[in-house]
Amino acid sequence: MRSTEEPVPVAGSPAEAAAAGDTSKSAGFCTGTGAARPGPLQQLHRIALVDVNSFYVSCERAFDPALAGIPVVVLSNNDGCVVARSDEAKALGIKTGEPWFKLADAAPHLGLVQRSSNYELYGDLSSRVMELLGRYALWQEVYSIDESFLGLAGTAEELDTQGADIRAAVARHTGLPVCVGIGTTKTLAKFANRIAKQNKHLGGVCSLDTMDPEVVETIMSRVPVTGLWGVGAKLGKRLGALGIRSVADLKAADPALIRSRFSVTLQRTVLELNGTSCLPLEEERADRQQLIFSRSFSVPVTTAAEMRQVMSIYAQQAAARLEREGQQARVLTAYAGTSHFSQKAASFPSVTVRLQSPTSDPVVLTRAAVGALEDSILEGVPYTKAGVMLSGLSDAGAQPVFDEFVSAHEHRHIGELLGKVADKYGAASIGLGLAGLSSTKPDWTMSRKFFSPRYTTDWDELPVVRAR
C-alpha cells in the first residue's frame, strides 16, 4: 500500500500529512485530535488504557499503610535489582535495574524500604483489577499484569465520567491507584494515559475528546518521540536525524515515508496518532516480566468443555514459548471475556494461580490454566476471547536440550534435585507428591529476604488488624 505521493519528510500540519499519506487508510484521519470535534450528544466508541501506578509498590502499600508516602522499591528475583519504585524512590534518583547491593548500605539513611517480589500478591491483585475493569467495558484486552485496554462508548462527557468511575472503583475495591487514558486508538489511549500520569491536576483521567485540542497539540510538540509506545532510544535517534523529534513531528510525518525508511509498525504508529486505529486487538507478546498468549474466537465458545480445550491449547503454546526463551514462570493467569454484542451476558472471569515452583512444563501449565477457569465459565455464555498470561518469569538456567521422548519430569532432573535437597536439608525436607514433606513451603528456589506476607493467597499469612 505504498502511497503514490512524493514523500514529505515532516509536513506542517496533520491535514497535510493526511493528504500526503496512504490514501487507502486515511479515512479515519479526521476523527483524531484534529479540528473535527464530536458534538456533545454524539455517541463515541473509544479505547481506554487503564494501568496501575507503580503496580508492585502499590500492591505492597495496599496491605501495609506504613509504606504510604515513603520511598519504596521492589526487588527482582533473588533480590538482585530494583524492578519497581514509588514516586518517592524515583525522586531520590533510584533507577529501575539498579543493583540492590549498591543501595543496601544507603537505604536506612535514605529512609528507603525494600521488598522482595511477591508474585502471589501481585498476581491476585492483578486478577481482581482485571475482573473489575471488565465490568466497565464493551471489550477488554489484558495487556500486561497491570495494564488493560478497554472498549468504552458514550458521549464525550460520559466517557470522562466512566474514566473517573473506573478509577474510583479500582481504588475502592483494591486500594490500587490507576490512571485512565482515553482516545480513538491504542496509541492515543496510551499517550492520554501518559498525560494523566504526568499531570496530577487531571485526577488520573485524561480523555482526548474533552481536552482542549490546542493543549494536546502543545503537549505533543513537547514530548519527545521516545515518549511514545514502542519507540525506543535507538529508533528515536534515527528519527531525530530526519528532524522528527517530538510526538507532534511524528504525527505530522508522511506515513509512506516512515514505512519505507523504518517499518510498517512505525507507520501504524503514525496512522494511530492521527486517529486511524490499526493495531490488532490480540497478539502474542513477551518481555522480561511476562508472557501473554491471547486470541479472539471467530465463533464464540459457549461451553466449559470447549473453554477447557482453548485453555489447554493456549497453555501449551505458552509453554513452548517459555521453553524456547529458556524461561520459567511462577504465576499463571487465565482469563476469558464476552464481546460487546452480548451485553446481557457479560462475563469477564480472570483467575490467577500460583505454580508450586517456577516451571515451563506444559503439563503443569495446562492443568493450571484449565483448572483456574473451571468454576468461572458460565455455561451458555458466548465467550469471544480468552488468554493465558504467565508472570514472575525467571531464567530457567542451564537446561538440557529439550527432548520430546524424555518425560517432562525426567528432563528436569527431578531425581538429582531430590538428592541434593535431601543432603542439604535432611531426608524429611522433600519428597515426591506429598510424601515425606516436613513443611508446606518448599520455597528453596529463590532468595527473597524482604518478602511481604502472601496476604490474599495464604491462610497463614493473612493481613493482621489490631484490636487495640
Added chain:
Amino acid sequence: MPVFSGNTPGTSSRSQAMSDGDAASGFPSPSRDYFDGRIDLNRHLIRDITSTYVVRVAGESMTGTGISDGDELIVDRSLTPRDGSVVVAVLNGELIVRRLRLTGRGIVLAAENPDYEDISVSDPAELSVWGVVTRCLHHV
C-alpha cells in the same frame, strides 16, 4: 496445587479441581454432577470477589461484639461505611478494627470492650477506612 483467586481465597476447593487429571485431559469428571448442591461458603459469604479480603484479628478491644483475638474477619472494601459499621481503619500506618460512630461531636472509633478507650478522630481527613467487616469467623 495452590490456587489463590477467583472465588476461593484461602480455601482449597479449587486445588481439588486442579489436581484432577480428568479436567486436564478434557473429560469432565462425572462426579461433578452430583456435587453441585453442596454448600459453597464463598457463594454465601462473599458478595464481590474483587473487593473481599480476609484478615486476622490481634487483640481484645472488640470482644464485646464477638470478635476475639485470632479470629478471621471477612472485609469488603467496596462497601460504604456507615454509623455503626465495624470497620478496618488505617490509624498511624496500622490497620485496626473498631466500630465506626458518626456522632454530633465528630467521628469515633469505638471499642467493644470496657478495658479499651474509644478513639476520637478530630480531623476526618486523618481517618481512612480500609474496608467494612461483613462477617467474623470466630474460633469456638
